[in-house]
Amino acid sequence: MTRSADIRVAVSTVILTLRRGDDGPPVLALPLVRRTREPFAERWALPGGWLTPEESPVDAAARTLAETTGLAPTYLEQLYAFGAVDRSPTRVVSIVYWALLRQDDVEAQITAHRASGRAPENVEWFDVDDLPALAFDHHEIIEYALWRLRNKVGYSRVAQGFLPAEFTLAELREAYESILGRALDPANFRRQVESAGNLIRTDRFRTGSHRPARLYRDDTDLELADRGPLRPEETRTR
Amino acid sequence: MTRSADIRVAVSTVILTLRRGDDGPPVLALPLVRRTREPFAERWALPGGWLTPEESPVDAAARTLAETTGLAPTYLEQLYAFGAVDRSPTRVVSIVYWALLRQDDVEAQITAHRASGRAPENVEWFDVDDLPALAFDHHEIIEYALWRLRNKVGYSRVAQGFLPAEFTLAELREAYESILGRALDPANFRRQVESAGNLIRTDRFRTGSHRPARLYRDDTDLELADRGPLRPEETRTR
DNA sequence: GCAAAAGTGTTAAGCTTACACCCATGC
DNA sequence: GCATGGGTGTAAGCTTAACACTTTTGC
Numbered sequence: 216m217t218r219s220a221d222i223r224v225a226v227s228t229v230i231l232t233l234r235r236g237d238d239g240p241p242v243l244a245l246p247l248v249r250r251t252r253e254p255f256a257e258r259w260a261l262p263g264g265w266l267t268p269e270e271s272p273v274d275a276a277a278r279t280l281a282e283t284t285g286l287a288p289t290y291l292e293q294l295y296a297f298g299a300v301d302r303s304p305t306r307v308v309s310i311v312y313w314a315l316l317r318q319d320d321v322e323a324q325i326t327a328h329r330a331s332g333r334a335p336e337n338v339e340w341f342d343v344d345d346l347p348a349l350a351f352d353h354h355e356i357i358e359y360a361l362w363r364l365r366n367k368v369g370y371s372r373v374a375q376g377f378l379p380a381e382f383t384l385a386e387l388r389e390a391y392e393s394i395l396g397r398a399l400d401p402a403n404f405r406r407q408v409e410s411a412g413n414l415i416r417t418d419r420f421r422t423g424s425h426r427p428a429r430l431y432r433d434d435t436d437l438e439l440a441d442r443g444p445l446r447p448e449e450t451r452t453r
Numbered sequence: 454m455t456r457s458a459d460i461r462v463a464v465s466t467v468i469l470t471l472r473r474g475d476d477g478p479p480v481l482a483l484p485l486v487r488r489t490r491e492p493f494a495e496r497w498a499l500p501g502g503w504l505t506p507e508e509s510p511v512d513a514a515a516r517t518l519a520e521t522t523g524l525a526p527t528y529l530e531q532l533y534a535f536g537a538v539d540r541s542p543t544r545v546v547s548i549v550y551w552a553l554l555r556q557d558d559v560e561a562q563i564t565a566h567r568a569s570g571r572a573p574e575n576v577e578w579f580d581v582d583d584l585p586a587l588a589f590d591h592h593e594i595i596e597y598a599l600w601r602l603r604n605k606v607g608y609s610r611v612a613q614g615f616l617p618a619e620f621t622l623a624e625l626r627e628a629y630e631s632i633l634g635r636a637l638d639p640a641n642f643r644r645q646v647e648s649a650g651n652l653i654r655t656d657r658f659r660t661g662s663h664r665p666a667r668l669y670r671d672d673t674d675l676e677l678a679d680r681g682p683l684r685p686e687e688t689r690t691r
Numbered sequence: 692g693c694a695a696a697a698g699t700g701t702t703a704a705g706c707t708t709a710c711a712c713c714c715a716t717g718c
Numbered sequence: 719g720c721a722t723g724g725g726t727g728t729a730a731g732c733t734t735a736a737c738a739c740t741t742t743t744g745c
Binding site: 221222223224266268269270271272293295296297298299300306308310352355358359362363366443444445446448449 | 459460461462504506507508509510531533534535536537538544546548590593596597600601604681682683684686687
Binding site for chain 3: 400403407422
């Protein structure tokens with residue numbers, strides 16, 4: 216009855232944001248934590264920790280996400296449970312989540328950390344196409360998370376999880392283009408998202424360059440993606 | 454470091470097949486196991502067992518599936534890891550898989566069991582819309598598996614996992630109709646699956662009623678669904 | 692022949708895609 | 719004015735959906 220006692224359960228999270236470069240298009244980025252002990256000491260790894268008896272996996276993901284970034288995600292979903300026998304020297308099953316953070320939240324938090332001088336230890340943000348060597352199977356896990364994101368962007372509104380409260384359609388389109396890796400026709404993109412009816416037009420405009428662009432915000436009454444019939448405690452994010 | 458030692462890991466599988474009634478349309482059905490001990494003694498539950506240290510979750514799912522049904526699945530995919538604190542009196546994380554079985558395999562196996570008199574103990578097949586009271590959160594798990602199946606049927610070929618080696622387009626359409634719960638236009642259905650190019654026309658026909666129908670078989674070189682970049686050991690089914 | 696299922700043809704509607712063009716602002 | 723991104727118009731092409739129609743069998 217206690218045959219599985221020597222299998223430990225960890226929870227890790229692929230925390231994604233869209234970092235806006237000053238020059239080119241925005242790029243997907245994620246925080247990694249430098250390991251301080253064996254195995255894989257000094258290597259970078261996904262944020263996470265052991266699942267505690269008092270806490271559900273999704274709560275553990277939200278908690279370690281907050282500990283690593285100081286932020287709450289706009290989207291949080293289970294990715295996969297990885298449990299291959301040889302994925303760690305000791306037997307570990309990792310329940311992995313993926314989360315989206317708003318780019319402005321991340322930038323504000325990094326600025327605040329820098330100003331106060333008390334940033335989380337051993338945490339660093341990396342562009343997804345410029346990752347260091349990673350511990351365990353975390354590289355494959357990130358690949359799978361990116362595949363899921365790119366898929367889900369096609370049939371849900373998850374891309375809006377990266378954007379601030381108000382944004383222009385060009386900013387939303389830039390987010391899609393960065394995630395999908397290809398250019399989208401501005402005219403058609405506009406019509407598609409407008410007719411989808413998930414965006415709320417504001418009366419405000421973004422000025423500063425050329426013709427002012429209308430600001431939109433997303434309808435927070437609607438989930439960013441259909442979670443199906445999962446129990447509420449499996450899906451709550453805020 | 455051993456904080457998660459009192460969390461045990463189980464693996465369960467929602468094993469689905471399409472049972473063809475003599476009269477009406479085929480219905481989804483699954484095997485359940487009657488529990489012999491507490492908690493939930495005498496209640497029906499999903500087939501499964503504890504994850505052993507020597508075996509990966511997907512192997513455990515395939516093994517318990519074979520123990521319950523004597524069969525190998527045509528499709529096997531991880532569904533979700535359920536880990537809410539209160540889902541069991543003791544703390545259990547269940548990595549749940551969902552699997553498809555060919556209807557002819559299931560029928561042959563049931564007939565064989567009946568003939569030999571040595572059917573697996575405490576196993577019974579139920580139609581999904583006529584389930585008994587279930588142990589734990591297994592009812593919600595089944596609902597989620599059915600939601601996933603219905604979704605996946607729309608953008609993959611998983612429905613073919615229910616059918617025998619050779620089948621008519623009407624049989625394939627019946628499978629889709631049963632899963633989706635609505636009628637499909639035979640003419641349009643034919644064109645869609647033919648143009649998808651995943652079926653191989655045979656020179657054989659199903660006779661016995663009215664005009665003979667051409668038999669098709671599926672292209673076994675192709676996966677029934679896109680698994681993304683998951684490692685092969687996470688996806689192998691045969 | 693007749694009923695019924697297999698299979699083909701045809702057309703309307705809608706959606707996607709490409710791209711021409713006008714609008715409003717900063718410089 | 720003019721360059722530039724914001725925003726609208728429009729038409730071709732493809733996909734979906736509805737349904738009429740022909741073919742081939744069992745009875």
